[in-house]
Every structure is written in structure tokens, then in C-alpha cells.
Amino acid sequence: MATGHTDPRRRERLLAAALDLIVEEGVADVSRRKNAARAGVPLGSMTYHFTGIDELLLEAFTGYADHVVAVFDQHLAGATTPEEAREAVTDLIHTLSGGPRRDLILVQELYTPAARSEPYRALCARWMRRSRALLETHFPPDTARQLDALIEGLTLHRALDDDPPGRLVTREAVGRITGA
Structure with a gap:
């Protein structure tokens, strides 16, 4: 063997x-x-x-979180102006919500242990800090925090809605948060 x-x-x-x-x-x-x-x-x-199933699951979810942060980075890296950054966030929301159902399921499955277990909660906190850090390269910290929540919420709503709102609605929401 x-x-x-x-x-x-x-x-x-x-x-x-x-x-x-x-x-x-x-x-x-x-x-x-x-x-x-x-x-x-x-x-x-x-x-x-x-060492056990918890270590396996935590490491698997960590790899998944790294993947999503890389998607954030891919979208935001090329933006050089506030308008480009707003458009990159809009694109990011539509990419994430239009992605494979697998991604939606993995995020939701991660939230269950995060609600009950400190190591998973810590993983989610690190993930949020990394996402916000990428957003903070374009927006003030409070705005980045609000955008991070908007990205998560709109991604979920768009993925589960039978008739999801289009880019115009997403762009308008991003603009309201970023003061455009």
C-alpha cells in the first residue's frame, strides 16, 4: 500500500x-x-x-475561502479609478451569483459550523478581513465593510431569486454605498 x-x-x-x-x-x-x-x-x-474530520473540514473550507478571495482580487486588481472599482464590485456580485450552485452551497454549509464553532467562526472572520482589505484598496474602511456585506447579501439574493435584479440595480446599490 x-x-x-x-x-x-x-x-x-x-x-x-x-x-x-x-x-x-x-x-x-x-x-x-x-x-x-x-x-x-x-x-x-x-x-x-x-487528526480528525474537523481538521479536514476546516482545511477544505479554508481552501475554498482562499479561492473566493482570489476571485475578489481578480475583479478588483485592475481598477484604477473609483468608477472602475464600483464597476468591478458590480461585476464581482454578478460573477459570484451567477457562478456554480456549488459555490452557493459551500458558503451556506460553512455558515452552519461557523454559527456554533469558534475555529469556523475565526475562518469566516479571516475571510471577511481579507475581502475587506481588497476593497479598502479602493474605498474607505467603513465603506469596504458595507460593500462586503452588500456583496454577500446581493450574491445570495441574486442566486436564489427566480427573477434576480439586473446589473442596473446592482450598480445603483454599489453607487449608494460608495457615495457615487
């Missing part, structure tokens, strides 16, 4: 499998056995790579 040292991608496969299982079954139903089977690795690999 191969060890973790002979299969350098085993840990990443376990993390990817955890996210897949969270999307398909919910965070509460992810188990060591299911995760190992989904990743196509021996059950002992779970113990080799992670």
Missing part, C-alpha cells in the same frame, strides 16, 4: 473530496470513511493526513 509520501496529491484529493461531499450531502454527513472512498484512498490516509 502506498504511503502519503509516495502519493504527493493524496492530501489534495482528500480535501477536494471533502468539498464534493459537502456539496452533495451537507457538512454534517461528511465522514472519514465516505471521504476516503470518494478520494479513492485507503481509510488510513485520513489519519495520516488529518
Whole structure:
């Protein structure tokens, strides 16, 4: 049987499998056995790579949060004027809300343990700080905080609405918060 040292991608496969299982079954139903089977690795690999299911889930959600922060950065990095930054935020909201259902499910599944468990709450707090830091390169801190909440709320509303509001409504909301 191969060890973790002979299969350098085993840990990443376990993390990817955890996210897949969270999307398909919910965070509460992810188990060591299911995760190992989904990743196509021996059950002992779970113990080799992670101290327990909480460490696996927290690391998987951390990777997901890193991905979303990278999406924020991709949208905001090119903006050089306040108007470009407002348009980048509008684009970001529409990208996130129009993205795969997987992303919507992962965010909502993360909020459940964050409501009950300090390590997950701390992960969400770090994620918010990183998102706001990117927004603060274009807007004052209080405005960045409000925009971060707007992005989250509009993304959720747009993703779940049968008739989501268009770009004009999003652009207007961003403009109101940013004083445009």
C-alpha cells in the first residue's frame, strides 16, 4: 500500500473530496470513511493526513475561502479609478451569483459550523478581513465593510431569486454605498 509520501496529491484529493461531499450531502454527513472512498484512498490516509474530520473540514473550507478571495482580487486588481472599482464590485456580485450552485452551497454549509464553532467562526472572520482589505484598496474602511456585506447579501439574493435584479440595480446599490 502506498504511503502519503509516495502519493504527493493524496492530501489534495482528500480535501477536494471533502468539498464534493459537502456539496452533495451537507457538512454534517461528511465522514472519514465516505471521504476516503470518494478520494479513492485507503481509510488510513485520513489519519495520516488529518487528526480528525474537523481538521479536514476546516482545511477544505479554508481552501475554498482562499479561492473566493482570489476571485475578489481578480475583479478588483485592475481598477484604477473609483468608477472602475464600483464597476468591478458590480461585476464581482454578478460573477459570484451567477457562478456554480456549488459555490452557493459551500458558503451556506460553512455558515452552519461557523454559527456554533469558534475555529469556523475565526475562518469566516479571516475571510471577511481579507475581502475587506481588497476593497479598502479602493474605498474607505467603513465603506469596504458595507460593500462586503452588500456583496454577500446581493450574491445570495441574486442566486436564489427566480427573477434576480439586473446589473442596473446592482450598480445603483454599489453607487449608494460608495457615495457615487
